Amino acid sequence: MGVVIGVPFLLTGSRCEIAHNAIVFHNYPLAKRAFVLGNVILSPHTDLNRAVMTYECAACAKRRLPLPQVRTVHLGKHEEAHTWQYQVLGPLFLPVYLVTLLLPSPTPFERAADHYAHSGEGWWPWHLAASYRRRR
Ligand SMILES: [Zn+2]
Incomplete structure (x- = not known):
């Protein structure tokens, strides 16, 4: 599905490469931010080699809480x-992800x-939760 919605935009200036466990479409005009569909990344940026604010940092800033140490x-x-997460859940990734938006x-x-x-490990959410529990 990601390839089907990405390929037409190669004719309008998008660029494609294999990177980050995915087929990456750069300069994707219909996205405001990068997103993943299976092993396809659709990104509005010219490349993915950039620092972005962490979701935790954004959440803290929104709630006016102290910012975490890792900010980008x-x-x-x-x-x-997300491509690795997709590989585990397959077509269930999107519905499961949407449910977690309620959290x-x-x-x-x-x-x-x-x-x-940040660390190069721990892409699976529940493994991460288990490793946090072990540290306590
Ligand atoms: Zn993300």
Whole structure:
């Protein structure tokens, strides 16, 4: 599905490459921010090699809470984590992700993607939760 909605925009200036465990469409005009569909990343940016604010930082800023220590992560690594999450859940990823939007921000998927982008491990949300419990 990601390829089907990405390929037509190669004719209008989008660029395609294989990176971050995905087919990446850069300069994708219908997205305001990068998003993942399976092993396809659709991004409005010219490349994914950029720092973005973590979801936790955005949530803290929104609630006027003290900002966390890790405030930015690599966008490409963040989106890559979602491709691994997709590989586990397949077509169930999107409905499960949408349900987690009912939880306080950031969702477990976004928190895990930020963690993976920062540390290179822990892209699966519930493994991350288990490792947090072990530390306590
Ligand atoms: Zn994300």
